Amino acid sequence: EVQLVESGGGLVQPGGSLRLSCAASGFTFSSYAMSWVRQAPGKGLEWVSAISGSGGSTYYADSVKGRFTISRDNSKNTLYLQMNSLRAEDTAVYYCAKQRVPYCSSTSCYQFDYWGQGTLVTVSS
Amino acid sequence: EIVLTQSPGTLSLSPGERATLSCRASQSVSSSYLAWYQQKPGQAPRLLIYGASSRATGIPDRFSGSGSGTDFTLTISRLEPEDFAVYYCQQYGSSPLTFGPGTKVDIK
DSSP: OOEEEEEOOEEEOTTOOEEEEEEEESSOGGGSOEEEEEEOTTSOEEEEEEEOSSSOOEEEOTTTTTTEEEEEETTTTEEEEEEOSOOGGGOEEEEEEEESSSSOOSGGGOOEEEEOOOEEEEEOO | OOOEEEEOSEEEEOTTOOEEEEEEESSOOGGGOEEEEEEOTTSOOEEEEETTTEEOTTOOTTEEEEEETTEEEEEESSOOGGGOSEEEEEEOSSSSOEEOOOEEEEEO
């Protein structure tokens, strides 16, 4: 059974940093690109970042480029999101999401068949 | 960036009725790289449809997707009680990936 479990969310002051983790199980982690998708309270979904299965390619939304860094440790089956220079508008539930198609890092494969339960990040003073 | 617009914002229907949800793109979505997700309160999204018309694993056949270019539709043939939720479309034909604002299907 595929499981994605996020952790690391919490309350942080504007300008602060936080690192999210997503522990994956039930599939061959290194074969799949992964993404982070966020949802502000009461709002819709926003794709944040993606990383190829090998970790060699990364992609970011303009809203987080230069502030967030996605990475993965395939030996630990874990996805990360390092978030720096946090702003109030980064407040959201952050989901990690598994791409449906293996061995594909193209945007055209980025449909997400499994999602974690989400972790809440609140940026406030 | 491709902007997705969903209509209506809210759809009020009764169980057993047919639901038709629309997703319109600001420019053509290449190769029909359009997906639909269902989200219930407090839960993560669930993939329903990919490639505009292919049902994801385990999705009942009352859910169907159609469309191409800039106009796409999700149809729920007969609403079951568990189908009342918010539905999002997503394009993955070009970067950045974008989602529509959602259509809420609620009980009339």
